[in-house]
Every structure is written in structure tokens, then in C-alpha cells.
Amino acid sequence: MSWPRASEAFCISSGLSIRSTLNLYNDRTSIPPHCPHIDFPTMSGLPVVLYHYDASPFATKVKNMLTVKRIPHKRVAVGMTLPRPDLSELLGVSYRRIPILAIGNDVYCDSSLIAAALERRFPSSEGHGTLFPPRKGSDKVDTGLIKLLAMFWTDRALFPLAAANLPYEKFDKSFLDDRAAWMGAPIDIQGMKAKQPVTKSAITSHMTLIEEQLSDGREYLLDTATPSLADLSAHFILDWMKVFRGVRDVFDSKVFPATVNWLARVSTYLKTLEKDSVASFEVLSGKDAAKLITSASPKDIQHVGFDEAQAALLKVHLGDIVSVIPSDNAKVPTIGKLIALSKEEVVVQIHGSSGSVACHFPRLNFVIQSGATSKSAL
Ligand SMILES: N[C@@H](CCC(=O)N[C@@H](CS)C(=O)NCC(=O)O)C(=O)O
Numbered sequence: 001m002s003w004p005r006a007s008e009a010f011c012i013s014s015g016l017s018i019r020s021t022l023n024l025y026n027d028r029t030s031i032p033p034h035c036p037h038i039d040f041p042t043m044s045g046l047p048v049v050l051y052h053y054d055a056s057p058f059a060t061k062v063k064n065m066l067t068v069k070r071i072p073h074k075r076v077a078v079g080m081t082l083p084r085p086d087l088s089e090l091l092g093v094s095y096r097r098i099p100i101l102a103i104g105n106d107v108y109c110d111s112s113l114i115a116a117a118l119e120r121r122f123p124s125s126e127g128h129g130t131l132f133p134p135r136k137g138s139d140k141v142d143t144g145l146i147k148l149l150a151m152f153w154t155d156r157a158l159f160p161l162a163a164a165n166l167p168y169e170k171f172d173k174s175f176l177d178d179r180a181a182w183m184g185a186p187i188d189i190q191g192m193k194a195k196q197p198v199t200k201s202a203i204t205s206h207m208t209l210i211e212e213q214l215s216d217g218r219e220y221l222l223d224t225a226t227p228s229l230a231d232l233s234a235h236f237i238l239d240w241m242k243v244f245r246g247v248r249d250v251f252d253s254k255v256f257p258a259t260v261n262w263l264a265r266v267s268t269y270l271k272t273l274e275k276d277s278v279a280s281f282e283v284l285s286g287k288d289a290a291k292l293i294t295s296a297s298p299k300d301i302q303h304v305g306f307d308e309a310q311a312a313l314l315k316v317h318l319g320d321i322v323s324v325i326p327s328d329n330a331k332v333p334t335i336g337k338l339i340a341l342s343k344e345e346v347v348v349q350i351h352g353s354s355g356s357v358a359c360h361f362p363r364l365n366f367v368i369q370s371g372a373t374s375k376s377a378l
Contacts, residue, residue, distance in 0.1 A: 001299070001342075006300070007304040012118075016086060031181065031219075033274065034040050043211050046103050046104030046296060047074060047102075047103075047292050047293075047296075048066075048071055048072075048073035048074065048101065048102070048282065049073065049074045049075070049076060049101065049289045049292065049293060050062060050063070050066070050073055050074070050075045050076070050100075050101050050281075051075075051078050051086070051087060051098060051099060051100040051102075051331075052076070052077065052078070052098055052099050053077055053078055053079065053080050053098060054076055054077070055080060055134055056080075056098045056099065056238065057162075058097075058098065058099055058111050058236070058238045059098055059099040060236050061098045061099075061111050061232060061233065061236040061272065062101060062114055062239070063199040063279075064232050064235070064236060064270055064313075065111075065114065065115055065118060065229070065232060065281045066118070066162070066272070066281075067270055067274055067278065068129045068130075068131060068226070068227065068232065068269075068273065068274045068281070069118050069119075069122055069128045069129045069130070069131065070127075070128055070129050070278040071118065071122055071128065071279050072280050072281065073279065073281050074282050074283070074284045074289065074292075075281050075282070075283055075284065076279060076283075076285070076286050076289045077121060077283065078098065078286070080175065080246075080362075081174065081179075082096060082178060082180035082181075084096075085217070085314050086286025086287075086289070087100065087286075089350045089352055089353055090286060090287065090290035090353055091290055091293065091294070091350070091352040091354060091355070091357050092336070092350040092351045092352035092359075093107060093109070093334060093350065093352070093357070093359055094332050094333065094334050094363075095109045095326075095330075095332065095334045095359070096182065096330050097109070097110070097323075097330050098180060099111060099114065101114045101118075101276075102289075102293045102357070103117065103121055103295040103299075103300070104293070104296035104297070104298070105120075105293055105294065105297050105299070105356075105357055105358055106298050106299060106300040106301075106347075106357075106358050106360060106362045107245070107293070107300045107357045107358065107359045107360065109334075109359065109361050109362075110358065110361065110366075111150075111155075112147060112150045112151045112155065112362055112364050113129050113345065113360060113361065113362040115147075115150065115229050116147065116344070117162070117360065118131065119131050119132060119333075120303065121300065128136045129226070129273075129278075130226070131146075131228060131229040131232070131351075132146060132228060132229065133225060133226045133227075133228055134224065134311055135223050135224060136218075136223050136224060136225055137223060138166070139284050142228075142230075144224050145222070145230075146222065146228055146229045147229070149229075149230045149233060150229055150233040151231065151364055151365060152360070153233075153234075154233040154234050154237060155233070155365075156328070156365075157206070158203075158206055158237050159237050161199045161203050161206070162203070162237050162238075162240060162247075163197055163204050164192060164195065164196065164199040164239040165196055165200065165241065165244050165247050166222075166245050167244075167245070167246075168187060168189045168192055168193070168269070169189050169193065175333060176189075177362065182329060182330050182333060183194070183329050184329055196246055200246060200247050200250065203241070203247055203250055204250055207238075207250060207268070208256075209257050210234065210256075210258075210259045210262070211256045211257075211258050211259045214258035214259060214261075214262050214367040215258055217258075219262075219265060220262070220265075220266075221234065221262075222225065226269070227266050227269055231262075232266070235263060235266040235267070238251075238259075238263055239263060239266075239267065240319055243307055244264070246311065256306045267317075278293040279325050279367055289353075290352070290354035290355075291354060293354075293357060294352075294354045294355025294356065294357060295355070296341075296360035298349075298357075299346075300347075300356060300358070300360070301339055301340045301347060304316050304340035304341070304344075304345045304360070305340060305341075305342055306340055306341050306342075306344045306346055306367070307341055307342050307343060310341055310342070310343060311341055314341075314368055314370075315370060316338055316341070316368060316370050317338070318338060318339070318341075319337060319338060319339075320337070320338045320371065321335065321337060321338075321370075321371035322335070322336070322337075322338045322346075322348060322352075322368055322369060322370055322371055323335045323337070323368070323369045323371060324346055324348060324359075324361045324366055324368055325366065325367045325369065326365060326366055327365050327366060327367050327369075328365065333350070333369070334348065334350060334359060334361070335346030335350070335371060336349050336350035336351075336359060337349045337350075338368075340358075340359060342363070343363060344362065344363055344364075345360055345362060345363060346360070346361050346363055346366070346368055347359065347360045347361075347363070348361075
């Protein structure tokens with residue numbers, strides 16, 4: 001299986017590295033200086049657990065977000081294909097995409113929602129980095145635009161073009177069968193290969209717009225002093241794709257000088273933080289992670305609240321059994337009790353063999369169906 005490997009940082013689990021991480025924080029942290037083990041809670045007092053696999057580009061995006069936000073965390077490695085019993089059996093999370101991130105008992109699905117959750121639960125006012133820095137020389141932050149770019153440009157437009165240029169003919173049958181189930185249709189290797197020149201051309205068109213955006217000499221896409229979620233959302237895809245045999249010649253510094261420099265600048269920014277171990281992590285087993293997660297209680301339900309007007313439009317009620325399903329592919333429903341609903345987020349309580357969790361999904365790009373009627377509520 002020759003899927004390009006996402007770069008993997010070293011696992012830092014010594015007390016010393018954690019202490020040096022904490023030294024970067026302000027002194028409001030309540031973590032004792034002599035605590036010898038990584039079982040430190042984060043500054044929010046809750047463990048942060050990332051479910052990932054090394055070759056997942058979207059997991060790399062979240063690892064980069066954790067680095068920028070300087071959040072020590074734990075990682076559970078899951079398989080590249082189903083089944084993933086650490087999620088589906090122990091926690092009852094049947095959502096079939098990676099990454100998934102838990103903060104205590106709150107489990108967040110989808111990297112865009114994970115970004116929003118990390119930002120609100122680990123604010124820069126508490127010594128963390130930010131995914132939503134203001135424009136240079138201003139206090140204005142393009143928060144909504146950044147989220148839209150992440151959800152609709154990089155996730156829905158750019159990433160599929162990169163994925164279409166993978167060398168599918170080299171993947172083994174079990175992987176292809178798994179991804180066919182994910183797509184909801186068989187993978188037509190010859191058909192995809194035949195389309196690769198066209199998708200390569202489309203990638204060039206995206207790169208042209210990135211070049212245009214950077215052509216005034218700005219450092220980052222939205223003229224911020226540090227990379228925002230917009231940069232991280234585009235960077236992980238281009239950085240992944242730039243080594244694909246079929247498209248690597250697109251990354252020509254004579255044609256796209258600003259884009260090639262920007263890619264390197266974001267990588268250097270991340271590597272510098274990684275060297276300082278600001279987001280060190282410990283590898284956990286699925287069982288240990290599930291125990292940690294299910295022994296905590298949900299802390300992010302009130303923030304979401306319950307929007308009765310939205311519920312009326314969707315024909316659902318607080319406490320209903322509902323299913324939440326991605327609207328594009330990977331349409332495996334997560335079924336649970338509706339416990340919070342806003343215009344941005346929906347939360348269902350679900351049960352696995354280890355206990356219950358509050359599972360959060362974005363509203364955009366997801367469909368909520370009432371379990372009682374099984375009718376689409378979007
Ligand atoms: N919109 C999702 C996309 C995640 C995604 O597509 N992840 C890929 C891996 S990079 C995936 O789940 N592939 C199928 C699988 O691993 O089962 C997000 O932002 O998290």
C-alpha cells in the first residue's frame with residue numbers, strides 16, 4: 001500500500017518535555033511543577049484525545065492545529081479502514097471519518113468543528129495560540145470567512161482534486177473496497193486515471209488563485225501575522241499532494257513563486273513550534289482513551305444550547321432520537337439522543353460499551369434525521 005505517508009512527529013512522553021511545554025504558558029496554569037507523568041490534564045483540566053491514522057491528511061490538519069494552539073494531547077491510532085471498534089464499540093461513535101477529537105466527554109467530528117471547539121475551549125487569553133488571528137495592523141478577524149474557506153473551498157473543492165490524483169492502481173483490494181463503501185460507489189480505477197489530466201489542470205487553477213492572493217507579498221493568506229485556519233486548511237492538502245508523481249511538477253517556483261514560498265513558510269512555522277514540543281503527545285490505547293473520555297462529563301452543551309426555532313424547522317425536539325449523517329459521502333449515521341442544537345452545531349448523546357459521550361457535529365455539510373420518522377430534516 002503506497003499511500004503517501006503524512007509526516008509523523010515524535011511521541012514525547014517524559015515529564016521534562018511536558019514541563020518545558022508548560023513553561024511556554026502563562027502562570028495561570030494550575031498544573032503542579034513536579035508532576036512526573038503526561039497524564040496532565042490540559043489547561044482546561046480535561047484530556048484532549050485525537051483519533052487518527054498516520055496517513056490521514058485531515059488528521060495532519062488537526063495535528064497542525066494542535067501545534068499552532070500549543071495543546072498537549074493524547075493520540076489513539078485507528079485503522080485506515082473499518083472496523084474501528086475503539087470508536088464504534090467503546091464509544092458508540094459510528095461516524096466513519098477521521099479525525100475525531102475528544103475534549104473530556106465532548107467528542108467532536110469533522111476538522112472544521114474541531115477548529116472551532118479548540119478555539120473556544122483553549123482561548124488565546126489563556127496562553128494558547130490562535131487559529132483565527134486578526135489581520136495585520138488591525139483587530140479585525142475574518143472568522144466566518146475562514147470557516148467558510150475551510151468547509152467549502154479546501155474540504156469540498158480542493159481536497160477531492162488531490163485525492164483524485166492518488167495512485168489508485170497501487171492500492172490493495174481491501175482498501176479499495178473500503179473506500180468504495182465510503183464513496184457509495186465502486187472505484188473505477190481506469191476512469192479515475194483517465195480524468196487525472198483534467199483534475200491536474202483544475203489544481204493548477206486553484207494554485208493560480210492562491211498565487212494571486214499572495215502576490216502583494218503578504219506572509220499568510222488573509223494577511224495575518226501568524227497562519228490562520230485558512231492557511232492550515234490549504235497547506236495540509238498542497239503539502240500532501242506536492243509529492244504525488246502526477247502533480248508534483250505543478251509546484252514550480254517559477255510559475256507559482258509566492259505559493260511555493262508560502263507553503264514552505266507555513267511548514268517552517270509548524271516545525272519551529274514542533275521543535276519546542278509545544279503540543280507534545282502521548283500514545284494511548286483505545287481502551288484507556290475510552291475510560292478517560294467516558295469517565296468525564298460533557299462540558300460544552302450549554303455553549304451550543306437549544307435553538308427551538310431551528311428545531312421547529314428541522315421537525316425535531318430536545319430528547320428525540322435522531323441520526324446525523326454527512327451530506328456528501330461516508331454516509332454512516334450516528335444515532336443518539338438530541339441534547340443540543342444551534343445554527344452551527346448539533347450534539348447527540350450516544351452510548352458505547354465504555355459509557356456515554358456527547359458527540360458534536362457541524363450543522364453545515366451534515367443532515368439531521370428524526371429517528372421516529374426517518375425523514376430528512378434538512
Ligand atoms: N470533512 C472531514 C473530512 C475528513 C476525511 O475525509 N477524512 C478521511 C481521511 S483523511 C477519511 O475519513 N477517509 C475515510 C476513512 O478514513 O474511513 C473533516 O474535515 O474532518
